[in-house]
Amino acid sequence: MSEVFFNGVIIGDVENPADFVKRIKEQRRNSNVTTNLNVSYDKALNCVNILTEAGRARRPLIIVENGKSKLTKEIVEDLKKGAMTWKQLISNNIIEYLDAEEEESALIAFDDDELTEEHTHMEIIKTALFGSQSSLAPFAEHNSAGRVMLAAKMLTQGLGIYSTNFNLRLDSDVDMMHYPQRPIVDTVMYKNVKYDNHPVGQNIVIAVMTHEGYNIDDAIIFNKDSVELGLFRSTFFKPFNSEELRYAGGIKDKIEIPDKEVAGYRVEEDYAKLEEDGIIFPEAEIGDDDVLIGKTSPPRFLSGMEEFRVGVESRHESSVAVIKEKGTVDTVIITESEEGNKFVNIRVRQPRIPEIGDKFATRHGQKGVIGLLVPKTDMPFSSEGIVPDIIFSPHSIPSRMTVGQLIEVIGGKVGALQGRYIDGTAFTGESEFDLRKELHTLGFRENGSETLYDGKTGRMFQVKIFIGNIYYMRLKYMVANKYHMRTRGPVQLLTRQPTEGRAKEGGLRLGEMEKDVLVAHGSALLLKERFDSDKSIIPVCRKCGLIAYINQYRNKGVCSVCGDDAPVTFIEMSYAFKLLLDELKSLCIYPKLNVEYKD
């Protein structure tokens, strides 16, 4: 006896679950129930699960009966001619979709050679066990599964031309690579996803070797001359916008060059690049606190009295887009918002030339950052004068077992020499053996290694270096978006402690554990100095122990409890602690400071 669940709801029980499941499957194949239905028997829980819900992951498989694939040669011919469609394949019980649970009870053959009487299904193509993303990794069957997953993830981060109408778009913070290329080594999936329309990498020459220790721990070394010739060059776009908002009482913002009398006026040179309409012009070189859109707003707290004042317009400055980094104004669009207000969009562009710290990756989950840019003259070269674009550390290979990458290098080398594309589809692509043989006939060592010469000394390297062509991607993480430093800077209003985060020019936090280190070293005064950021001198009344203040006219201390002429001592404390004392008072706790005083 086992229970039957329909979409997770119990609907009854059956005596013979195996037979029951078999019969439902027959009904499905006879089109008596929907083909969206999947059924499976869970032995451990002794229950039958019937599922028709949306959102299950299902995949198509060829049905096998009596050890024979139902997709016969005749049907394949019909398909080629167009006499048969996918829908017919399903309705004719040649292909059916299984979900993850039903797949557990299926025995799926990899190909025709494997078929036995026991098999229930067969793969349509072998690579079908990879998804759309992981199919983009060439020779994925030679890599460890984890690396294929990482590669699939990194493929989404690669820079390319993200949209062909990018010139008309105002996406926030996007990168666009100038000359993305189609990879020499690809897979069948590249055609299916129309990869040629939006490639995300470039074919470069890679040498697997060390170079003065600058490619330790996943760092890669770049050929500086290649970069200067435009390798992996990209552009970063950042949009800014501003709207002339309307407020109650018919008043509104105005986009203009702010008048000098306006509250919050910056320095004159900050507005220098604005045109008469208060908006910056295209192709303006900007940086260092330049204003992009000048705007003034009505007074924030509009009291009744001010309205009746004649001739005084106490507007305040509210310009947007004070840019700290250098860049160029790419586009200026003046338009109307949904409410009919004047709306200004500005797009700033920044060139992004690969520099130390930028992130790159292959299609095998091998990511790394640039460790050094070496001039071409110092790079190793081959007897034919080939200089690698990237020097990749050999230590990245053994522990990660990305053999596929090595095969791609050989494949890339063959493809580049022969002028053809190499099929690297998992399981069905060109074999390593054939590629090696072809490389050999082209006059190279069949294992892809070559004699290289030291660029600095001109001496031949004692070992042969593995060198070839590979497809590299530039990933969207760049140093220019991340680097940050601070000496002095803005503080929070409430605590007077430094602000947080790069965007707000924040401080770098000395955390709890870092504090413990200073305590453990016994460096008491260094610790005090490090936490000095909100140091303040607070007057305290000696009588009642509460915070007092100084009457500047009479130069005498005043305490709100003890009145005028209170005895006041100045104490140095952190502003956050003063805040704590205030908060304690709001909790009706009297935090009395016992002040020692000597005349």
Add this chain to the structure above:
Amino acid sequence: MKLEEVQQLLPVNIYNNLKHKIKEYKLSGKKEETAIDEVVKAYKKAQICPAESIGIIAAQSIGEPGTQMTLNTKHFAGVSEMNVTVGLPRIIEIFGARKASSTPSMKIYLKSPHNKSEKFVRQLSANILEILLKDISKEINVDLLNLQVEVKLDIDEMHNLNVSTKHITNSINESKIKKVEVVEEGDTLLVKLKGETKIQDLFKLKVQLSELFISGIEGITQVLPVRKSEEFVITTAGSNLKEILKIKEVDHIKTITNDVYEISKVLGIEAARTAIIEEVMGVFNEQGLKIDVRHLMLVADVMTTDGLVKGIGRYGVSGEKPSVLARASFEVALKHLFSAAAHKEIDELKGVVENIMINQPIPVGTGFFKLKLKEDKKK
């Protein structure tokens, strides 16, 4: 140096040890003096400078190897091992001073002739194993018709464990279960409640009966005699130090439990201190990590300093800091602040945390010392 000279210098323990060793190795004259000098030198080297922040250093020295420990390690290798909590969970358990250890365990050593006799060890193991009524009964059912609980006894098992029906009846009558009447009927015991019987009470009775202690030593749920080189040692799951030590043949010096709380109850607070050190050291050593004992000694001292085993944490040491601000900065700030206000507590600002909060030099390391200069007012 002479032995008498160093009596004041060295701690009592080290001094006595030194004296004992000198006697043992029959040292005298120059050799004796060299030995004493070396001990004094080593002692001075081991001393810690004033104002060294030993607390934080201990915390870091325990915490850092802690990050390298494999979480939740449980080893099942071989049959002759008991399942004992090790690794980080065990350390949390010890430092948290949990009253109930998750896997209490004992190592029972026996006195000299007995520890060589396999027969005796097996016999003792069988005797100390806790036997509950459910272990010697086939079934325990509630008979709703006659309003009674039926206990079907497993006669074979009873014979093996040397328990008589009479013994069981007595156990039931002497146990905490009150107002019951026991009738023997072949290999079945019928237990009835006296007076008016509710059905809920019967089910309660059934649970109570199944957990009823019959013989052995309470708490010892598993025994395992293991041969360790020459002698036999009994490892147990479950712990009852007090009762085990009552057994004549047990070596009361070597026998040990891993339950710190129980040690503090039975053997006293100094034993508990040693147990904390030994247990934590054992956990680290098992994973191949090395820690200086003195860090653990400090922690154990802090935990046991006022005669009770107190945990590190909100309900233990941290919750009892003298400074209001330090307590408030740890956890549940409001609770501490309100109670401090109600009791008119004064924060002397002598700790590290307080002084960091008010941005003053901490009284540790270079901040510990103050220069007090007497000003000559005449000048």
